[in-house]
Amino acid sequence: xxxxxxxxxQYYPASSPVHAMDPRAKILISVVFMVVLFVGNNFYAFAIxxxxxxxxxxxxxxxxxxxxxxxxxxxxxxxxxxxxxLFLTPGPAIFKIGSFTATWAGLIQGLFIGVRLVILIMxxxxxxxxxxxxxxTDGLEDILKPFTRLGVPAHELAMMMTIALRFIxxxxxxxxxxxxxxxARGADFESGNMVKRAKSLxxxxxxxxxxxxxxxxxxxxxxxxxCYRGGEGRTRMRQxxxxxxxxxxxxxxxxxxxxxxxxxxxxxxxxxxx
Amino acid sequence: MAEDxxxxxxxxxxxxxxxxxxxYVTALAGVDAKVSRGEFLxxxxxxxxxxxTLAKHFNVLLLPESGDVWVFGMNTKDEKLTWEIRRNAGMVxxxxxxxxxxxxVEEDVAFGPENLGVEPAAIRQRVxxxxxxVDMAHMRRHAPHLLSGGQKQRVAIAGVLAxxxxxxxxxxxxxxxxxxxxxxxxxxxxxxxxxHGITIIHITxxxxxxxxxDRVLVMDQGRVIMEGxxxxxxxxxxxxxxxxxxxxxxxxxxxxxxxxxxxxxPDALSVEELVEExxxxxxxx
Ligand SMILES: Nc1ncnc2c1ncn2[C@@H]1O[C@H](COP(=O)(O)OP(=O)(O)OP(=O)(O)O)[C@@H](O)[C@H]1O
Ligand SMILES: [Mg+2]
Numbered sequence: 001x002x003x004x005x006x007x008x009x010q011y012y013p014a015s016s017p018v019h020a021m022d023p024r025a026k027i028l029i030s031v032v033f034m035v036v037l038f039v040g041n042n043f044y045a046f047a048i049x050x051x052x053x054x055x056x057x058x059x060x061x062x063x064x065x066x067x068x069x070x071x072x073x074x075x076x077x078x079x080x081x082x083x084x085x086l087f088l089t090p091g092p093a094i095f096k097i098g099s100f101t102a103t104w105a106g107l108i109q110g111l112f113i114g115v116r117l118v119i120l121i122m123x124x125x126x127x128x129x130x131x132x133x134x135x136x137t138d139g140l141e142d143i144l145k146p147f148t149r150l151g152v153p154a155h156e157l158a159m160m161m162t163i164a165l166r167f168i169x170x171x172x173x174x175x176x177x178x179x180x181x182x183x184a185r186g187a188d189f190e191s192g193n194m195v196k197r198a199k200s201l202x203x204x205x206x207x208x209x210x211x212x213x214x215x216x217x218x219x220x221x222x223x224x225x226x227c228y229r230g231g232e233g234r235t236r237m238r239q240x241x242x243x244x245x246x247x248x249x250x251x252x253x254x255x256x257x258x259x260x261x262x263x264x265x266x267x268x269x270x271x272x273x274x
Numbered sequence: 275m276a277e278d279x280x281x282x283x284x285x286x287x288x289x290x291x292x293x294x295x296x297x298y299v300t301a302l303a304g305v306d307a308k309v310s311r312g313e314f315l316x317x318x319x320x321x322x323x324x325x326x327t328l329a330k331h332f333n334v335l336l337l338p339e340s341g342d343v344w345v346f347g348m349n350t351k352d353e354k355l356t357w358e359i360r361r362n363a364g365m366v367x368x369x370x371x372x373x374x375x376x377x378x379v380e381e382d383v384a385f386g387p388e389n390l391g392v393e394p395a396a397i398r399q400r401v402x403x404x405x406x407x408v409d410m411a412h413m414r415r416h417a418p419h420l421l422s423g424g425q426k427q428r429v430a431i432a433g434v435l436a437x438x439x440x441x442x443x444x445x446x447x448x449x450x451x452x453x454x455x456x457x458x459x460x461x462x463x464x465x466x467x468x469x470h471g472i473t474i475i476h477i478t479x480x481x482x483x484x485x486x487x488d489r490v491l492v493m494d495q496g497r498v499i500m501e502g503x504x505x506x507x508x509x510x511x512x513x514x515x516x517x518x519x520x521x522x523x524x525x526x527x528x529x530x531x532x533x534x535x536x537x538x539x540p541d542a543l544s545v546e547e548l549v550e551e552x553x554x555x556x557x558x559x
Contacts, residue, residue, distance in 0.1 A: 133377055165377045169419040218372035225333050225365040226375075226433060227357050227389040237384035237397040 012129045017245055018060035019130045023139030025246035029253045030127045036257045037120055041269040045260045046115050052256050053123045062129050070125040071118060078117050085110035089271070105271050112270050134238075137161045142240055155231025163219070171212060178207055278347035280311035282332060282363065282441055282473065286341035289327055301327040303496035304341070311440070314467045314474045316484035316504070319493030320518045325477045328493070329445045332475065333365045346440055361390060364434030366444040370426035370451075371419075379421075379429050380405065380414040386437040397436075404432040407470070408462050424455025428462055435466070441473035442466065449479060460486065481508070481522040485544060492517070524548050 013019075018026075037049060057067065071078075087097075091105035128136070137158045144154035179189060182203055189200050289302040301324045309315045317325050330336040331343045334350045343350040345359045364386075367373050376382035380401050387397045405411040408428040418426060427447050434442055444463065448456040464486055466472045476487065484490050490507045492500035494517055500507055508514070511521050511529070521529075528538045528548060542551045 134381060162376060166375060166418070169417075170371050173419070215369075215372045218367065218369055219375070221335060222365075222367055222373035223375060223385075225335060225360060225367075226386040227360050227437065228385070229357070229389065233391045235388050235391050235394060235397065237381070237388060237394055237401065239394050 010128045011132050012062050012066060013132075014061045014130075016059060016061040016130070018056060018062075018126070020243075020245070021130075021249065022240055022242045022246045023131050023135040024143055024240060025242060025250055026127055026131055027136070027139050027143060029250060030124055032253050032257060033123055034120065036253075036260050037116060037123075039257075039264060040116075040260045041264055042267050043112070043115070043270060044263045044267055046112075046119060048256060048259050048263065049119055050115075052252070053119055053126075056123070056126060060126060060130050062126065066129065067122050067125055070129075071121055074117060074121055078114055081117075082110035082114050085113060109271050133165045134162075137165075138236070138238060138240060155234070159231075167212075167215065170215075171208065174211060175204060175208055178204055279344075280346060280440075281344070282309045282346065282475070283307070283344040284328065284331065284338075284341065285344075287328070287331060287338050287343060288340045289324075289331070289336060289338060291327075300496055302331075305493075305496070305498055307491060307498060309441075309473055309475060311473055312467070312471045313489065314464075314476065314487045316487035316490045317475065317477045317493060318479070318481065318484050318490060318519060323493040324496040325493055326445050327496075329365070329443050329475065329477055332363050332441070332443050334359050335365070357390075361386075361437045362439050363441045363443055364437055364439040366427065366430050366434060366442060366447050368446040368449050370423050370430060373430050374418045374426060374433075377417060378414075379410065379416050379418060382418060382429060383432045383436050386433055390437060400436045400438070401432075404435040407435055407466065408432045422455060423451040424458035427451065427455065427459045431459075431462055431466070439472065441475065443475045443477075445477045446479060447476075448483065456480070456483075481520050482524075482544075484508075485522055492519070 033049070033052075040046060040049060057064065086102050086106040087100045089103050089106035089109050091103035094102045094104055094107065096102070131139070140161070141154050141158035144152050144157065148154050179187075183189065187200060187203060189197065189204070191197075192200070284305050284307045287302050287305040287307075288300075290298040290300045292298055303324075305324070305328060307328070317328070319325050327336065331338060331350065332345060334356050337351060345363050348355045348359050348362075350356075350359055374382050375385050383401045383404050384397050387400050392400065401414075402411065405414055408431050410425065410428050410432060413421065413425065418429060421429065430447075431442070431444075442463075447463075448459050451459065460483055463474055463476060467474045474487075476483065478484060485504045485508075487504055489502065490500075490504045491498055492507060492514070499517075500510065500513070508521050508525055511525065514521055520526075524542070524544065524547075528542055528551075531538055536552075536555065538548065538551045538555065542548045
């Protein structure tokens with residue numbers, strides 16, 4: 001069932017060098033890492049990146065089972081793409097099911113995509129597991145700030161994220177309360193087919209939306225009363241500060257990027273080698 | 275800019291809401307009210323009598339249609355002064371959930387000073403002070419949605435305090451709280467008034483809260499119909515009851531005692547006073 005802890009549940013509090021890093025450094029490193037992950041086109045690249053990710057995970061003190069649990073939602077997509085690749089890549093056959101042919105090239109290509117997804121998800125979960133929502137929004141706002149002139153609403157985006165994070169637990173709590181009230185009056189949210197269940201949600205969603213708009217109205221007024229007038233001229237209590245460890249980590253990811261490019265040029269893509 | 279007289283004042287204040295095409299509801303029909311510096315004013319009145327509308331005028335959330343509102347010598351119609359007035363006359367609302375912006379208590383308290391552009395180190399100091407004043411310093415790192423109603427309202431009060439206001443307007447801050455939360459909030463508000471000399475405008479439906487005030491203002495249909503120290507106002511029981519308002523519960527008790535032949539002072543409206551009064555009668559008998 002729903003629990004009001006859900007949204008904060010992602011963050012794993014611990015004191016580790018990764019937790020202590022500046023959120024901006026962590027966000028930027030994650031972005032570079034993701035790009036490099038897609039530049040890498042063979043298993044040598046993944047060995048290098050996997051080693052870097054492993055190092056980061058070890059330093060973060062986040063239990064590995066938490067990271068593995070983060071993979072669960074993508075298991076289906078992963079299996080699906082792997083099967084697609086297995087059967088749709090041309091090449092020497094391994095076996096046949098009806099008119100579909102599984103190929104060696106397909107197997108390797110499928111594995112390749114699977115490994116890439118695992119590394120991607122594990123590394124990005126590490127970001128949200130070691131960075132509190134506030135740090136994330138602060139970091140994001142600061143990174144996007146230079147793009148404000150190009151029309152990127154940096155402050156507004158950060159504010160929206162903060163308010164969403166603030167109100168998700170409140171709205172979940174409210175949904176639970178309304179649901180219980182409706183159930184006490186005989187409403188049934190759990191049985192019947194999809195259509196019936198979707199219909200049974202209407203008496204839950206309508207009051208929830210009405211109340212959400214009311215809250216938005218109240219909040220807007222409360223913010224105005226507290227002198228909120230957008231990002232201009234606003235200061236922040238928490239100041240972000242880059243330390244030596246942030247530069248070292250960033251240097252490391254650049255080295256990784258260079259290595260991956262070298263490996264790409266030297267060995268070429270994974271499938272043509274089969 | 276007029277000189278700062280230290281008062282908050284509404285003169286001939288008239289306000290109506292537009293409902294639709296040429297349809298209006300008059301919320302304030304000529305209100306005159308004055309609050310001196312350091313005073314604790316309670317505003318009571320039936321639903322729809324215009325209390326919230328009046329409160330929003332003190333914080334420039336609404337502007338008068340005619341008449342004027344002065345906050346510490348600043349006219350709310352002067353656009354250049356809007357932010358300074360909002361800083362100076364902080365506002366606490368009824369629903370504790372709908373006025374907390376941030377995901378951590380201390381971040382929320384920092385919201386106001388951040389908007390004012392205060393230096394980071396100074397914000398930190400203000401936040402610490404404000405949280406200490408409302409006795410919430412030990413919960414600075416908590417997530418607001420896990421706090422009790424009374425604690426949330428105290429955080430909201432701290433958020434206002436961090437802007438260093440001269441006055442706090444509270445619009446039914448206790449309406450959604452349990453008795454314990456109400457007590458916490460009232461204690462905090464009284465503390466700010468007595469120890470820090472902050473002017474308080476407290477709107478409430480609870481008559482026993484109005485007893486703490488230096489002065490009570492009774493509103494009905496957009497007008498101020500009674501005004502005076504709580505003890506005097508609450509003596510006019512019939513008038514209050516006819517408005518659908520209650521007299522403080524102990525007022526009713528002393529009335530009942532009177533009917534039963536034990537005549538106590540009619541203005542003994544708090545538990546302590548009534549106990550004292552009864553002891554006096556007993557020892558006198
Ligand atoms: N946003 C609005 N639009 C239209 N009419 C409004 C609006 N807000 C208030 N009113 C009307 O203005 C009148 C005064 O309302 P106000 O909220 O000031 O009363 P109140 O004394 O605060 O009542 P309550 O005790 O219920 O909070 C009421 O008749 C109300 O219906
Ligand atoms: Mg009201």
